[in-house]
Amino acid sequence: MSDQDTISPSLAAQVLAEFEKDWRKELRRSMPVKERMKGGRRPMPQRAPGERNKDFAEVNLGLGAEEAVAEARRCLDCAKPGCIAGCPVRIDIPSFVKLVEKGEFAAAAAKVREANSLPAVCGRVCPQESQCEEKCALRKATGVAVGIGNLERFVSDYERREGGAVVSDLPPSTGRKVAVVGAGPSGMTVAGELARAGHRVTIFEALHDAGGVLVYGIPEFRLPKSILVAEISYLRRLGVEFRMNFIVGKTATIDDLRADGYEVFFIGSGAGLPNFMKVPGENLVGVYSANEYLTRVNLMRAYDFPRYDTPVFPGRRAAVIGGGNVAIDSVRTAKRLGAERALIIYRRSRVEMPARVEEVHHAEEEGIEFHFLTVPTRYIGDEHGRVKAMECLRMELGEPDASGRRRPVPVPGSEFTAEVDLVVVAIGQSPNPLIPQTTPGLKVGKWGTIDVDWETMATSLPGVYAGGDIARGGATVILAMGDARTAAAAMDRRLKQGSAG
């Protein structure tokens, strides 16, 4: 998969062929462009902030059929659509949007599925504003892009309500054994692709529920678990076997699995190792990594304690350190668990926040307080070793750094102390070193990511491929999935060429 802004000639030809189909022409003629450009985007129906910030039910309710068709009409069906190049997995966006306009929702869902195996997930969590929607001609003309993400969500929810993706006839089994490490978005995608190619796929997952970050990290109010359940049941129908509570590198190594007859491997073990800032007091009781905090709440269901046995500390004054999706998910979770004040402490300013714009917006509506240009320097504990305050330092923006964002520099003498009883550190994750440590010959890069050939996602070991966060460091669901599709194609080629191991 390429990150470039152009699409391949073969894809461009396919897109053009669809564009020139008679029904598309007719649809374009049915409504003048001026008419299409009138009126803004159909708003996403959502629950009231004061109601939703007290429970874990989903915030966005999804477009209705009429709204979806109306939104699809806004799409100008450009001859040279920019949106496709903005999508990391190159969904033929105009084709699916126009199928929505025509009312053929199932066909639209199938169109999305050609390129995206987790559309209900991506429709909810992709940063569309910096991908497809950013390239939308309508955005350039009117300032507001077609709600492509909302439409993707609509068609996939439609498909799920109608009984889920159809398992078309599978080719005869090749009997070749494929091992996938990790049941996150990358692992699930590889498994789906290779099962459909007729191979015998087993997913080995360390935790007791499949989904990776989608199940232990991203909260129910943003991504309901029922969506994952549907995706997992689809994989099972394809014949994928799940081995849960199986830690590759511990329960068995890649070499052990090879000895058990697995021929090709995909490592999609994610970036699960939480980073800390190494400031004094970070090990006080009440200071969590975002991973621990979210895992307790989402995977272990601490929000329903004591019906579920795992506790989590419900802070009164919660501070979350960071400005990405992980931080926003954590702070909104703290609010929902009853925090009177829930603060984001971010060292840069609002424009540099990497979180999805919609989530930041939702968080503000829900009463989250944002403190920009601020870093914690020390946590202060009470006599029981429990955090009771944090010392912070103000920053100002200096020269741009390697990421092109202006670097925050401390303002001398700006220290201040804030009372807090819950701190969640959400400053990023690194790859878990478990698999590299137990797989001799597997090359890793400077940040612990597994080195891959980006054309095929092959690692330094024959037959072993990797993708998603373990290869990229913290990235996105859609990039993980794109890697997975590239890897699956290369793995399938390898199996078909018959060169095992």
Place this chain on the structure above:
Amino acid sequence: MPRVVRRERLVPNIHLLEVEAPEIARKCLPGQFVIVMPDAHGERIPLTIADWDRERGTVTSVFMAVGTTTRKLALLKAGDTVPIFAGPLGRPSEIGSVGTVLCAGGCFGIAAIHPLARAFKAAGNRVVILVDVKADYLLYWRDKLEAIADEFVVSSRDGLYGGTDFVPRHVRDILAREKVDRIVAVGCTYLMSSIAEATRPSGVRTMVCLNPIMVDGTGMCGACRVTVDGQTKFACVDGPDFDGHLVDWAELYARRKSYFDDEVRSLCAWEEERFP
């Protein structure tokens, strides 16, 4: 789901759990642990692997019933299943031929010390086993341990009043009496910290098996952070064994008490539901 082969009470409050887990049995080494969850609403807790049978494919742990999870485990019967029995986790203990090794264990650690003592013996060391029990009738696995030990010492608190200095006193006596090259201690935090204090003056390498609260056990959450030699370590992947002289014990005590009120609430809720 993993099937329970045996669950029996060894002595009051201490139970043995043997589970069918062929992969773990094939791979595990002394000092490693498993993560267990007793039922679908349960919590994930770590238990040390106390024994294994590679041929039958079973793994045995011994646990003390202290809270909701361990009370639930104590009700399991042969043939039941548990949703999670994952491992083997943690780094194996460092076993070597060092000379004389003192293996000290208390409560569940009496069993947890067993694979360590066995491995040290097999590596050619003289092995002294010291077990700590509150009363004579709480001693278990005596035969198994005596079969390994060159010397077997029981520290019982029967009939003694005042002070809690039982095990450390025995440790000091043994150190005064003979040259000891390595000490390993497994059990409650108090047992391990007091042994580490007792051996600090002599400087004998004292390995302790730390027991912070854990969630995943694979390095993903950081719940198990401990400070060793001024550095934060994740006990589940960097340990659980550490040099007891370098551990920040005060922090460990505090972090283990993180959820004290919740644990009581959880246990009360479960008891009310189960024994109305």
